[in-house]
Amino acid sequence: DARGAVRRDLMGRELLITAGGTREDLDPVRYLANHSSGRQGWALAHAALARGARVRLIAANVELETPPGALRLDVGSAAELAALVAEHRGQVDALVMAAAVADFTAAERSDSKIKKDESAGDDSEAVPVLALRRTQDILRLSVLERTEAGSGRPVIVGFAAETGGGGSSALDLARQKARRKGADLLVFNDITAGVFGATDNSVRILDRGGEELARAEGSKTLVAHAVLDELLPALPEVP
Numbered sequence: 001d002a003r004g005a006v007r008r009d010l011m012g013r014e015l016l017i018t019a020g021g022t023r024e025d026l027d028p029v030r031y032l033a034n035h036s037s038g039r040q041g042w043a044l045a046h047a048a049l050a051r052g053a054r055v056r057l058i059a060a061n062v063e064l065e066t067p068p069g070a071l072r073l074d075v076g077s078a079a080e081l082a083a084l085v086a087e088h089r090g091q092v093d094a095l096v097m098a099a100a101v102a103d104f105t106a107a108e109r110s111d112s113k114i115k116k117d118e119s120a121g122d123d124s125e126a127v128p129v130l131a132l133r134r135t136q137d138i139l140r141l142s143v144l145e146r147t148e149a150g151s152g153r154p155v156i157v158g159f160a161a162e163t164g165g166g167g168s169s170a171l172d173l174a175r176q177k178a179r180r181k182g183a184d185l186l187v188f189n190d191i192t193a194g195v196f197g198a199t200d201n202s203v204r205i206l207d208r209g210g211e212e213l214a215r216a217e218g219s220k221t222l223v224a225h226a227v228l229d230e231l232l233p234a235l236p237e238v239p
């Protein structure tokens, strides 16, 4: 740990952490995916365990060794991830959505391998058009479900990797996203310079109004502890 001695300030708490990136099958051999390595989610799991928490770690296509002590559950697609989060979120004190979830999946998965010539017909230049549909927004749904239940549990943390665009800065987009999603915390990562798979990270932690609570720059471990530091006061008192 970068800060030396670790406080056991998450004793008695249970966290559900999602990590990695989902894969959406197109046919038996191909999928749509993203560049998420799972390292930030892993760092969060290690940090939370070190601080005394119990951790359920939902891993979407992560090739990293399971943090000792974590309950690891593996998933492939966004739909599988959504189902597991729905099953577990009512049983934990905090939900940390570090996974990169596909926004779109194949409208129809082909049971057989998509063939080049069949999709092109007689025209050797033609290409198939992939029909997509939207996936569930797990973070948004988790916030909605909590509101409907009239409960403050679990505390919900989202992540947003943004590049600016369309006249908006990355930070502006993150602030808007914080307000739109309604999570208690949104961890904003400016990826204009690229960060996936990197060991170092630079984030701002926003509240649900888009206001900055903290900044962290350095290892993913350091960032993980900074996120947990902000999560801690949002947790209800231990009875």
Ligand code: CTP
Residues within 6 Å of the ligand: 078, 097, 098, 099, 100, 101, 102, 103, 135, 136, 137, 138, 139, 140, 157, 158, 159, 160, 161
């Ligand atoms: N997320 C989710 N379910 C999805 C997509 C995203 O729970 N189907 C979560 C991610 O795990 C992350 C947060 O929402 O914690 C923000 O993800 P992001 O992709 O930045 O947000 P989107 O609303 O999908 O917006 P964008 O158009 O920028 O992709």
Ligand code: CA
Residues within 6 Å of the ligand: 101, 102, 103
């Ligand atoms: Ca997205």
